[in-house]
Amino acid sequence: MAPRMSTKEVQKPRDKHFTTILLAAQEEFATHGLKGARMQAIADRAGLPKANVHYYFKNKVSLYLAVLDNIIATWDDFFNDVSVDDDPAIALDTFIRAKVRLSFENPAASRLFANEILQGAPYLSDYMSEVLRPWVNNRANVFHEWMNAGKMIATDPVLLIFMIWATTQHYADFQAQVLGILGRKEYDDDLISQVSDFTSQTILRGCGLEPPNTDATGN
Amino acid sequence: MAPRMSTKEVQKPRDKHFTTILLAAQEEFATHGLKGARMQAIADRAGLPKANVHYYFKNKVSLYLAVLDNIIATWDDFFNDVSVDDDPAIALDTFIRAKVRLSFENPAASRLFANEILQGAPYLSDYMSEVLRPWVNNRANVFHEWMNAGKMIATDPVLLIFMIWATTQHYADFQAQVLGILGRKEYDDDLISQVSDFTSQTILRGCGLEPPNTDATGN
DNA sequence: GTCTATAAGCTGATAGAC
DNA sequence: GTCTATCAGCTTATAGAC
Numbered sequence: 001m002a003p004r005m006s007t008k009e010v011q012k013p014r015d016k017h018f019t020t021i022l023l024a025a026q027e028e029f030a031t032h033g034l035k036g037a038r039m040q041a042i043a044d045r046a047g048l049p050k051a052n053v054h055y056y057f058k059n060k061v062s063l064y065l066a067v068l069d070n071i072i073a074t075w076d077d078f079f080n081d082v083s084v085d086d087d088p089a090i091a092l093d094t095f096i097r098a099k100v101r102l103s104f105e106n107p108a109a110s111r112l113f114a115n116e117i118l119q120g121a122p123y124l125s126d127y128m129s130e131v132l133r134p135w136v137n138n139r140a141n142v143f144h145e146w147m148n149a150g151k152m153i154a155t156d157p158v159l160l161i162f163m164i165w166a167t168t169q170h171y172a173d174f175q176a177q178v179l180g181i182l183g184r185k186e187y188d189d190d191l192i193s194q195v196s197d198f199t200s201q202t203i204l205r206g207c208g209l210e211p212p213n214t215d216a217t218g219n
Numbered sequence: 220m221a222p223r224m225s226t227k228e229v230q231k232p233r234d235k236h237f238t239t240i241l242l243a244a245q246e247e248f249a250t251h252g253l254k255g256a257r258m259q260a261i262a263d264r265a266g267l268p269k270a271n272v273h274y275y276f277k278n279k280v281s282l283y284l285a286v287l288d289n290i291i292a293t294w295d296d297f298f299n300d301v302s303v304d305d306d307p308a309i310a311l312d313t314f315i316r317a318k319v320r321l322s323f324e325n326p327a328a329s330r331l332f333a334n335e336i337l338q339g340a341p342y343l344s345d346y347m348s349e350v351l352r353p354w355v356n357n358r359a360n361v362f363h364e365w366m367n368a369g370k371m372i373a374t375d376p377v378l379l380i381f382m383i384w385a386t387t388q389h390y391a392d393f394q395a396q397v398l399g400i401l402g403r404k405e406y407d408d409d410l411i412s413q414v415s416d417f418t419s420q421t422i423l424r425g426c427g428l429e430p431p432n433t434d435a436t437g438n
Numbered sequence: 439g440t441c442t443a444t445a446a447g448c449t450g451a452t453a454g455a456c
Numbered sequence: 457g458t459c460t461a462t463c464a465g466c467t468t469a470t471a472g473a474c
Contacts, residue, residue, distance in 0.1 A: 017457095031338055035255030039450060049459050054451060111337050114392070118330050118337075119250055121395035128399030136400050159417040162397065163386050170385035173333070176340035178381065180347025181355050198378040206425035236439095258468065268441050273469065 018056055020046045026067050030112035033119065034064050065123060068116065071109045072127070076135070084145040088152050089209040092164075096200045099168035104192050110172035136161055153208035160207065167199050237275055240265045245286050249331035252338065253283050284342060287335065290328045291346070295354070303364040307371050308428040311383075315419045318387035323411050329391035355380055372427035379426065386418050 024045035028037045039060060043050040057063035078098040082091045103110055116124055136158060143157030171178060171187075179185065201211045243264035247256045258279060262269040276282035297317040301310045322329055335343055355377060362376030390397060390406075398404065420430045 015457095033252050033255050033334075036252050038448095040448095050450085051452080051459060051461095052457085055457075055459095060450070114333070114337060115252075117393050117396045118333060119395075121399065125395070125399060128396055129402065132396070133400045133402060155421065156413070156417050158400065159414060160421070162389060162393075163418070163421065166385045166389035166393070167382050170381060174336050174381075174385070176338075176344070177336045177347055177351070180340065180344060181352045181377065183348065183352060194375070195378060198375050199382070202374065202379070202382065202422070202425035204425075205427070206421035206423075208424070257466095259466095269468090270441060270443095270470080271439085274439070274441095279468075 017046075017048065017052070021048070021053055021056055021063070022067060022070060025063050026071070026112055027108050029064060029067055030108040030115065033115045034060070034123075037064075061123075067112065068123065071113060075113075079139060082139075082142055084142060084149065088143075088146045088207075089204055089212055092204055092207070092209065093200045093212050096164055096168060096203060097196045099164065100171065100196045100199060101192065103168050103170075103172035104187050104195075107172035107175055110169050114169070114173045155207060160203075164203065167203070171195060236265075236267065236271070240267070240272055240275055240282070241286060241289055244282050245290070245331055246327050248283060248286055249327040249334065252334045253279070253342075256283075280342075286331065287342065290332060294332075298358060301358075301361055303361060303368065307362075307365045307426075308423055308431050311423055311426070311428065312419045312431050315383055315387060315422060316415045318383065319390065319415045319418060320411065322387050322389075322391035323406050323414075326391035326394055329388050333388070333392045374426060379422075383422065386422070390414060 021042065025037075025042045027045055028042045032038070032041075037060070039053060040050050042063075043053050046053065053063070057066065079091075079095045082095075116122075121128055139161065140157035143152075143160065146152050147154050175187070179187070182191075184191075204211045240261065244256075244261045246264055247261045251257070251260075256279070258272060259269050261282075262272045265272065272282070276285065298310075298314045301314075335341075340347055358380065359376035362371075362379065365371050366373050394406070398406070401410075403410075423430045
């Protein structure tokens with residue numbers, strides 16, 4: 001089950017325009033935040049007149065909440081089904097690679113989430129304490145069981161999850177800095193696999209785990 | 220030498236009000252970004268009438284640039300003086316702990332920087348390619364020399380610097396999420412040393428380095 | 439240097455024709 | 457359902473008294 005926020009104002013998709021606006025709003029909110037985003041700019045991105053946006057969404061905040069909910073619905077899915085019986089090296093490697101891929105392929109979603117947290121999570125504080133906190137603690141239990149079973153060294157599972165989030169989402173949130181430093185204009189598949197390999201290997205080694213063999217297909 | 224941006228609009232401190240406004244603006248810009256920040260809110264934080272802010276700074280953008288310049292001036296100082304002759308474990312450990320401390324003690328600065336990058340670094344793209352890129356490449360050379368001297372395992376130094384930045388600044392930028400998940404209301408010294416120990420040990424181990432002994436004083 | 443008052447322009451939201 | 461026209465309020469910036 002994916003972590004889901006508990007809000008009352010979320011609306012169900014009705015037609016094509018609804019989805020178009022949602023996607024346009026995601027881009028605009030990701031770039032400028034809630035306050036900085038302009039309804040006119042969202043309408044322009046969606047290729048619709050501004051009044052049309054207001055027809056589908058009551059106001060700016062309800063549109064913002066709808067976008068956040070849409071993102072959260074598919075956030076940390078990859079790590080939900082892992083249990084003690086799994087091999088920690090393979091589970092962590094899979095999780096890290098999935099998160100890196102998500103950061104490269106849908107950076108706007110990560111950036112919008114980052115923007116909300118940066119501002120003190122005014123619209124997600126309930127979600128943090130009521131949904132994400134139990135999820136993290138639950139996942140931390142799996143790590144503890146791995147440690148008790150001698151499958152990995154003793155370390156802090158919560159801080160480890162923070163490290164994985166931070167390192168992988170960095171490539172979405174700080175894309176402008178990464179590209180500027182690497183002297184590139186855009187991300188490519190080579191960089192995805194390079195980052196995936198480095199991040200997985202370094203973190204696994206940091207946990208006293210042997211990184212699983214990576215085949216040449218990169219997948 | 221600290222990396223410094225090359226902008227023409229930066230102003231020199233003139234008196235107490237100048238510094239007060241700069242600090243107030245840092246808080247406001249960190250929370251709401253350039254577009255979202257309100258000059259009135261900055262004036263309120265500074266305890267001055269709004270027109271007074273405009274007396275010291277020509278407009279919103281020049282104030283924003285002045286704040287950015289002020290932050291950058293003291294950013295990655297800790298890692299400037301490291302050379303091949305130093306022990307990589309000690310150098311990295313010192314760097315990581317300094318960055319963690321900075322994130323906990325001056326999160327607003329980190330958040331403002333993050334906000335600028337999140338938006339595509341519109342005011343810092345020159346700084347990225349002309350100042351920060353050479354700095355990173357220069358520091359990467361030190362890592363390469365350590366690897367050639369057999370002092371640490373072969374890995375990608377640039378991605379390693381990204382990882383250190385991401386992991387340490389996470390505690391400033393995502394403070395609201397970290398506190399929400401840990402179920403705490405604010406950061407304390409215990410958490411600083413806990414995070415410092417974990418981050419340093421995990422990354423150093425990930426680089427095949429033996430973490431230096433930490434004494435009980437935590438400093 | 440400081441502050442009140444106000445101008446000039448922008449933004450979210452809605453009314454109402456089609 | 458869609459779109460043009462427009463309002464009411466807010467925001468930056470400045471003019472001008474002190």
